[in-house]
Amino acid sequence: GVTTTDPAPTTTLPAQYSPGEVEAGLYEGWESRGYFTADAASDREPFSIVIPPPNVTGGLHLGHAFEHTLMDALVRRARMQGKETLWVPGMDHASIAVHALVEKELAEEGTDRRALGREAFIERVWQWKAAYGGQILDQMRRLGDSVDWTRERFTLDEGFSRAVQTMFKRLYDEGLIYRAERLVNWSPVLRSVLSDAEVDHREVEGELVSIRYGAADGSGPSLIVATTRVETMLGDTAVAVHPDDERYAALIGTDVELPLTGRRIPVIADGHVDPQFGTGAVKVTPAHDPNDFAIGQRHGLPMPTIMDDEGRITATGTDFDGMDRFEARVAVRERLREQGRIVAEQRPYLHSVGHSERSKEPIEPRLSLQWFVAVDTLARAAGTAVRDGRVAISPPELAARYFAWVDHLHDWCISRQLWWGHRIPVWYSPDGTEQICLGPGEEPPAGWRQDEDVLDTWFSAGLWPFSTLGWPDDTADLRRFYPTTVLVTGYDILFFWVVRMMMFSVHAEVNEPGSVPFGTVALHGMLRDKQGRKMSKSRGNGVDPLDWMDAYGTDATRFTFARCGNPGADAPVSEELVQSSRSFCTKLWNATRFALLNGATTDGEVPSIPTGADAWITGRLQQVVADVDRLYADFEFAKIADLLYHFAWDEVCDWYLELAKVTLTGDDEGAADATRRVLGEVLDVLLRLLHPLMPFLTERLWIELTGRESVVVAAWPQADFTRVAAGAEREIAGVRDVVTEVRRFRSDQGLKPSQRVPARVDGPLGDYQQRAVRHLLRLTEPGPDFTVTAALTTAAGVRIELDLSRAIDVAAERARLTKDRAAATKELEQAAAKLGNEAFLAKAPEKVVLGIRARREAAESELARVGAALSALPVG
RNA sequence: GGGCGCUUAGCUCAGCGGAAGAGCACUCGGUUUACACCCGAGCGGUCACUGGUUCGAAUCCAGUAGCGCCCACCA
Numbered sequence: 001g002v003t004t005t006d007p008a009p010t011t012t013l014p015a016q017y018s019p020g021e022v023e024a025g026l027y028e029g030w031e032s033r034g035y036f037t038a039d040a041a042s043d044r045e046p047f048s049i050v051i052p053p054p055n056v057t058g059g060l061h062l063g064h065a066f067e068h069t070l071m072d073a074l075v076r077r078a079r080m081q082g083k084e085t086l087w088v089p090g091m092d093h094a095s096i097a098v099h100a101l102v103e104k105e106l107a108e109e110g111t112d113r114r115a116l117g118r119e120a121f122i123e124r125v126w127q128w129k130a131a132y133g134g135q136i137l138d139q140m141r142r143l144g145d146s147v148d149w150t151r152e153r154f155t156l157d158e159g160f161s162r163a164v165q166t167m168f169k170r171l172y173d174e175g176l177i178y179r180a181e182r183l184v185n186w187s188p189v190l191r192s193v194l195s196d197a198e199v200d201h202r203e204v205e206g207e208l209v210s211i212r213y214g215a216a217d218g219s220g221p222s223l224i225v226a227t228t229r230v231e232t233m234l235g236d237t238a239v240a241v242h243p244d245d246e247r248y249a250a251l252i253g254t255d256v257e258l259p260l261t262g263r264r265i266p267v268i269a270d271g272h273v274d275p276q277f278g279t280g281a282v283k284v285t286p287a288h289d290p291n292d293f294a295i296g297q298r299h300g301l302p303m304p305t306i307m308d309d310e311g312r313i314t315a316t317g318t319d320f321d322g323m324d325r326f327e328a329r330v331a332v333r334e335r336l337r338e339q340g341r342i343v344a345e346q347r348p349y350l351h352s353v354g355h356s357e358r359s360k361e362p363i364e365p366r367l368s369l370q371w372f373v374a375v376d377t378l379a380r381a382a383g384t385a386v387r388d389g390r391v392a393i394s395p396p397e398l399a400a401r402y403f404a405w406v407d408h409l410h411d412w413c414i415s416r417q418l419w420w421g422h423r424i425p426v427w428y429s430p431d432g433t434e435q436i437c438l439g440p441g442e443e444p445p446a447g448w449r450q451d452e453d454v455l456d457t458w459f460s461a462g463l464w465p466f467s468t469l470g471w472p473d474d475t476a477d478l479r480r481f482y483p484t485t486v487l488v489t490g491y492d493i494l495f496f497w498v499v500r501m502m503m504f505s506v507h508a509e510v511n512e513p514g515s516v517p518f519g520t521v522a523l524h525g526m527l528r529d530k531q532g533r534k535m536s537k538s539r540g541n542g543v544d545p546l547d548w549m550d551a552y553g554t555d556a557t558r559f560t561f562a563r564c565g566n567p568g569a570d571a572p573v574s575e576e577l578v579q580s581s582r583s584f585c586t587k588l589w590n591a592t593r594f595a596l597l598n599g600a601t602t603d604g605e606v607p608s609i610p611t612g613a614d615a616w617i618t619g620r621l622q623q624v625v626a627d628v629d630r631l632y633a634d635f636e637f638a639k640i641a642d643l644l645y646h647f648a649w650d651e652v653c654d655w656y657l658e659l660a661k662v663t664l665t666g667d668d669e670g671a672a673d674a675t676r677r678v679l680g681e682v683l684d685v686l687l688r689l690l691h692p693l694m695p696f697l698t699e700r701l702w703i704e705l706t707g708r709e710s711v712v713v714a715a716w717p718q719a720d721f722t723r724v725a726a727g728a729e730r731e732i733a734g735v736r737d738v739v740t741e742v743r744r745f746r747s748d749q750g751l752k753p754s755q756r757v758p759a760r761v762d763g764p765l766g767d768y769q770q771r772a773v774r775h776l777l778r779l780t781e782p783g784p785d786f787t788v789t790a791a792l793t794t795a796a797g798v799r800i801e802l803d804l805s806r807a808i809d810v811a812a813e814r815a816r817l818t819k820d821r822a823a824a825t826k827e828l829e830q831a832a833a834k835l836g837n838e839a840f841l842a843k844a845p846e847k848v849v850l851g852i853r854a855r856r857e858a859a860e861s862e863l864a865r866v867g868a869a870l871s872a873l874p875v876g
Numbered sequence: 877g878g879g880c881g882c883u884u885a886g887c888u889c890a891g892c893g894g895a896a897g898a899g900c901a902c903u904c905g906g907u908u909u910a911c912a913c914c915c916g917a918g919c920g921g922u923c924a925c926u927g928g929u930u931c932g933a934a935u936c937c938a939g940u941a942g943c944g945c946c947c948a949c950c951a
Contacts, residue, residue: 017913183949201948208951226951240951274950282951290949352948365949400880404947495946530888532944552913563899569881570945572888576900583913594910642890642898657910665909740917747905747917754908778908830895839931848894848932855895 011596013704017589019553019582023696047078048086048481049488050465050518062535062573063490065545066527069561070637071488073692077632078485080688080716086481102128162440163467164422164460167504172426172437176374177414179426183293184413186366188311188325189359192417193370195456196410197496198357205348209333210279212341213239213265214256221251223267224343225283228351230336231328233258234316235306236265238284240295243269245280259341260318260332270295287367305367309417325364371415371424371453375503379406382502385516391502392520394635395567398491402521405495406502414456421454462500465517466510482510484518488635491523491568522635525570532572548578555694556582562693563645565637584645585697588690591653592683592701598664600679602706607674612768613659614678615728620651621685626719628689637693644690652682655736662768662775680705685717734765734796735772741794742777748812749790749804758782763798792869795862810873817873821866828859 014021049071071087079085102125106113113121171177185194206228214222225239236258241248248267255264272295273282286296286303296303308314311325320328336342354363383406385391386399393399415424426437427444428451438444463471465487469478483505489498498521505517527535535542548557559581564571610618624647631640663675683705691698691711702711743753751757759779761770773779779802788801790808834840834852841849 015910017911228951272950277950279951284951289951291951292949294949351950354949397880401946404879408947492946532888566889574888574900577888579913580899583911586913587911590911590914592910597910639890646898653911654915743916744918750905752908753906753916756908827895834894834932837931841931843931844894851894 011593011704013589013593013596013701015593017586017697019555019585019696020550022700023554042084044082044084046086046481046485047075047083048484049075049486050468050484051087062527062543062545065557066561066564066573067488067490067524069558069693070522070524070565070635072558072695073562073637074486074488074632076692076695076712077716079712080691080714082715084480086477159470160460160463160467161422163463163471164455165425165438165440166472167463167508168425168455168459169437169439171373171507176378177371178374179369179371181367181369182372182413183287183290183365184368184370185354185356185363186309186368187356187359187361188307188309188364189361190356190418191309193366193368193413193415194356194363195413195458197458199354199363200357201352201354203350204353204362206351206353208346208349208351209336209342210344211259211283211336212343213258213281213283216259216339216341221254221256223248223251223256223281224279225281226278226344227283228349229288229325229329230333231313231320231325231331232285232288232306233283233332234261234313234318234320234328235285235287235304236283237286237296237301237304238265238299239267240270240273240282240284241267241280242273242275243271245273245275248281259336259339261316268295268299268301270298288365290365293365293367303367307364307366309366311364370413371426371451373412373414375409375412378503378507379409379499381506382406382499385502385506390514390516391518394520394522398494398523398568401491402494402498405499409499412456414459415451415453416456417452418454421457422460424451424453424455426451458496458500461497462504463508464497465501465505466508471508471510479511483516486520486522487518488522488524490526492526494521494523523568524565524635524637525568527564527573528570530572530574530576532570543573543575548575552578552582553585553696555697556585559584559641559694562637562641565635565641567635571638584649585694587649587653588687588697588701591648591657592687592705594657595679595683596704598660598679599676600683600705601676602680602684604677606677606681610674610678610725611671612663612728612772613656613732614663614675615725616732617652617656617682618678619724619728620647621682622719622721622724625685625689625717626721629719641693644686644693648686648690652686655732656682658776659732659735659772662772665775666771687711688714688717731766731769735769735776737796738765738769738773738794738798738800739776742773742792742800745790745792745813745816746777748816749809750812751804754778756780758786758803760786760788760801761798762801763794764796765798793865795858795865814870814873817866817870821863821870824859824862824866828856828863831856831859 051068051071075085075087102121103113106116106124116124168177185196185199186192187194207230208226208228209230210224210226211230211233212222212224214220216222223239223241227233239256241252243252251267252269253267255266257263258265268284272291273280282292284292284295284301286292286301287305288307293303295301304315306313306316307325313320313323313325313328315321320331323331333342355361356363383403386393386402393402425439426435427448428435429445430447430449436444436448444450460467465484466478466482469475469482471478487498487501501517505515509515529535545557548560556578560573560578563577563581564573606618607614609615624643627643628640631643657679660675660679663671666672684702687698687702687705688711691702691714695712699711702714703709708714746753746757756778757780759774759777760782761773761779765773779800782803786803789804789806790813791799791801793799831852835849835856
């Protein structure tokens with residue numbers, strides 16, 4: 001009701017927070033301000049980060065947006081710390097995503113990509129590329145990205161090819177890449193080999209069929225073998241038994257009849273066979289089972305391949321030829337049954353079967369000529385780089401998983417029979433007797449033809465940390481930003497990608513001997529839905545981050561991701577969480593608006609000796625800055641978000657802003673000015689701390705608050721503990737205790753929060769505390785007709801007498817006090833029990849004993865206080 | 877078969893040796909001159925189970941039971 005004489009301070013902040021407008025208005029022009037260009041001649045500390053691949057299924061999915069947010073936060077903070085930052089993006093993985101899209105499109109059209117041919121396929125990929133690259137740019141930008149997402153940085157295919165070829169030739173020349181016929185994981189759907197890492201083992205219900213080999217009718221020797229893949233018997237070339245197995249001693253070295261084929265196969269002795277398992281006799285199919293392959297090699301057995309690249313039976317000379325493997329499994333079994341050779345069947349038989357990770361069907365072990373990387377020395381060096389601390393893994397617990405991989409890596413099959421990717425740079429002479437590996441720019445002799453196979457995705461991805469910076473050339477980027485500062489990625493990709501990057505990078509020794517790809521590998525977990533399930537499109541619980549960005553704003557979406565950033569741990573994410581983040585954004589908006597409407601400023605000196613709430617919040621601010629820094633060191637994004645959320649909401653908004661009103665609306669102009677300055681300071685620092693997690697909103701608010709150019713390049717806050725005033729915290733705690741206690745009383749008494757109540761306040765409260773308490777509780781000065789109808793005393797001994805203009809609700813008050821008494825009684829019992837324990841007194845640290853003593857005393861006085869209040873209540 | 881991890885309020889999770897916490901949900905009250913995407917007050921838990929170590933255990937150790945993830949060539 002007071003008319004202000006001074007003109008009210010104004011702000012251009014609209015009353016309503018609208019994320020769309022904030023984001024649209026702000027991004028424009030960022031690039032032109034030159035914040036994002038790296039300067040190779042700068043003497044600032046470099047900070048670089050490698051961007052993991054976009055999801056192969058196309059677009060920007062939730063997990064990628066999540067990861068992107070964490071990385072962007074690190075980069076933004078580094079830049080505010082004055083470091084020179086660089087993201088290391090590249091086109092290669094975007095290409096892969098496009099390839100996948102084209103494949104999908106062809107499948108939908110019903111076009112056979114084999115019929116289309118490689119050249120036409122690549123042509124189509126290129127048609128897509130511009131559009132798709134643009135899509136990625138748009139999505140990245142909407143995330144509030146701090147990268148120079150120019151098309152140049154996305155057009156690195158040439159460079160990648162050069163890097164890939166250079167690395168291949170180097171390993172080839174060193175004898176670390178070789179071609180060999182091995183038993184590999186074969187995908188009949190993809191018609192390609194897969195690496196061990198691309199195979200998922202899943203429990204399936206199959207069958208275990210026991211078959212009699214040899215004489216079917218007891219007219220001669222026979223033995224029984226069991227298998228889950230009956231059809232492979234067509235490719236058997238032996239039966240193996242353990243050398244010491246007496247049951248079969250007489251048969252070793254003899255031949256038995258292999259049913260259905262008319263062939264005879266030897267019975268051999270091999271130590272690999274477990275005599276305790278099954279019958280102790282094993283059928284041996286060297287070309288279609290890894291164990292059998294090993295046995296076959298040891299015994300020099302023939303290794304006939306009986307399946308083609310699509311999983312059809314072939315070249316057995318039986319009428320099963322041409323059948324699909326699963327069809328043949330039934331047909332062969334039934335034929336054997338007709339011949340009386342099935343002696344036992346277990347169905348369902350639960351066993352583990354490898355499946356293609358991408359195409360989902362069971363993989364078929366198959367003998368095949370492929371290219372391999374001998375990983376032994378590479379993997380050992382990659383392990384050493386972590387063991388000796390050159391590369392840190394965060395959280396440290398996950399280093400065990402890393403070691404589990406590098407220490408037990410099999411040779412890596414790098415050739416693929418896919419239609420896209422970098423081709424193996426090896427050429428064969430026309431007669432096929434000679435081969436040559438060529439480096440970039442080298443021409444093969446006329447008439448020589450290049451190997452048809454392409455390289456595994458992870459071969460080129462493994463070069464990422466340095467190929468993106470221009471390797472094999474000695475570039476300025478490479479010298480300045482390699483090794484990269486940190487790699488942020490999910491733990492699920494540790495063995496796929498991280499291990500490959502480590503092996504190649506350590507081996508390449510970019511810049512100098514012993515160099516590594518990154519200083520730290522920061523691993524985050526997977527985003528899951530509320531039920532803890534993995535997000536996936538097929539399950540229908542997947543979320544497009546763009547939908548959230550549209551509905552709640554990019555800042556709310558990003559803050560939500562930050563809240564999920566637990567090192568190495570999965571986190572559930574849900575629409576409710578984004579909603580709560582959006583509320584937080586709105587809260588910050590309104591708080592800043594309030595501050596500006598009340599003349600908050602960042603101009604002029606901050607009061608050197610603030611008082612009351614100003615002193616308290618200034619001290620708290622220093623602690624928060626220090627805590628945020630500590631948490632960043634461990635990549636504890638979720639805790640950073642949580643800390644800032646609660647500090648901003650529970651302390652700054654709920655208490656400081658309310659307390660600030662005491663001085664802002666008071667008569668003391670000097671105090672009001674001091675508060676305006678502290679208010680400006682608190683929001684300034686808070687917005688800077690929040691900027692990495694919500695760039696748009698903080699930019700808009702910070703510019704409005706400070707009138708300066710951009711929070712993007714504002715200095716990162718520094719904690720200054722000389723600004724923590726002794727006693728300030730206690731002073732405000734005193735206010736909070738009284739206010740909370742009286743609010744509780746008022747609520748129980750059914751008093752509206754807005755109702756003004758005449759009251760007398762007595763007890764150990766300073767002037768400032770008195771005023772604060774009166775203001776927050778809407779207590780008015782007692783008038784001439786003041787009648788005490790209610791009184792309460794707080795634990796600290798503050799007495800408040802109120803005139804409610806009516807009798808109090810005795811029952812409600814008794815209930816309240818009874819509850820207090822129960823709590824105090826329990827507290828007293830616990831404390832007394834401890835203090836009555838001789839052993840506790842003798843052995844517990846003095847600090848703890850003193851703490852318990854203080855608790856006992858507090859409980860005793862609380863009990864006395866509540867008891868007195870209870871007995872003062874009218875009976876009934 | 878081998879690792880690793882988890883089990884705390886209805887739900888999702890923090891806490892990881894010295895007074896049981898948060899968000900959401902729920903109940904009650906509220907047009908308090910920033911904010912109903914809000915404010916105030918409240919309800920709600922033998923911290924999976926059983927032993928052990930300790931003056932003291934949600935927290936450390938062992939075992940049990942469920943659940944999850946990763947790895948693995950047992951026919």
